[in-house]
Amino acid sequence: MRIGELAAQAGTTTRTLRYYESRGLLPARRTGNGYRAYDEEDLRLLRQIRTLQDFGFDLEQTRPFVECLQAGHPEGDSCPASLDVYRSRLAELDECLARLHEVRDRVAAQLARAELRVGADHPGGPEPHCELSANHAQMKES
Amino acid sequence: MRIGELAAQAGTTTRTLRYYESRGLLPARRTGNGYRAYDEEDLRLLRQIRTLQDFGFDLEQTRPFVECLQAGHPEGDSCPASLDVYRSRLAELDECLARLHEVRDRVAAQLARAELRVGADHPGGPEPHCELSANHAQMKES
DNA sequence: GCTGGCCTTGACGTCGGCGTCAAGGTCTAG
């Protein structure tokens, strides 16, 4: 399997695969003409990386999982180093959730206060103008 | 007040203030020698920006608040454009929280499954090895 | 007058995970 096919199989790009190789994850064998050659096992490694990336793990955090699979273990998380990364990421997520939740509540409170003030300026009847801009919906974590 | 003092008052840096000015927020008057001159009102604007930044608003999102204050309103969120930004940010936060929460649960589930598998390999008694790496605690949202 | 601390502009560096060219090599179908 060559790089384009592997990328297609995993729903990613050749640039991404070359990047992973440059980072030392997902090394590639070469055919006589210098082309990268991959097999089904590489596809497993790649899918492991992509799954973790989708969960917000950064590349370095995926390394233990990849090495675990390369060492012949049945799953990427069959090794203690991978479990440590799970726990570390879980702690990150909990901390992040707590902070975001607090921020959310404070913003909601500020909004409520401000809406009350505006309502006080127009005691007759505050029209509920609710048009949200609707295209700012990118997450910082994605 | 010169730039260094304003930065100190707001707990930020001169670089940040020059950056804000380059972006068109927080313009500065100049003294005869070309130094930037600020007053207490600029400190208010700056504090408004910093508060919103701490809440994860990006610079562009702070603009309506700053313009609202510059227009003489008592608070940065006394203007409808600011309220729209509040609502937009609130929607972002809710979506982000929902996604992060789902990811958290899935990671926790994966961890639990993996720990069970490891436990099955050592039925005698799994030692609880809980040393977390402890320096990965930066948030993506900060 | 000279040192040291402030200020100025300009420009390049940072971080992650790639996207996007550019210039060229390789192989296959027609």
Add this chain to the structure above:
DNA sequence: CTAGACCTTGACGCCGACGTCAAGGCCAGC
């Protein structure tokens, strides 16, 4: 033989919010 669909390496671009350095101007105190 040639087009075109793949592949190679290399290198610069991107995003946001600044950090950091360079080279030089301004001003207060000794």
